[in-house]
Amino acid sequence: MNGIELKPCPFCGSDDVFCSQGPEGEDYVECWDCSAKVESYNGLGDAVSGWNARAIDRDDLLKVADECERADVDGVIDWAARNRKAVG
């Protein structure tokens, strides 16, 4: 995508991430799957680096999912299962 490298979504792990420009000229990066969004008025590069700084590593994500499942906290089991599915 124009040589811009976007990391997977930090919230759902999806690779379905795109960048675009909003009605006020703001550039943003958004996840198709969960609508997580990072925007910037300082150019697309800024939005992208903001997104990538927010993204976490796939292994970290799996580790967090494991910990949540082990902890058996109400409400996070579904979240963990979703993440696991999203990152394969």
Ligand SMILES: [Zn+2]
């Ligand atoms: Zn997402």
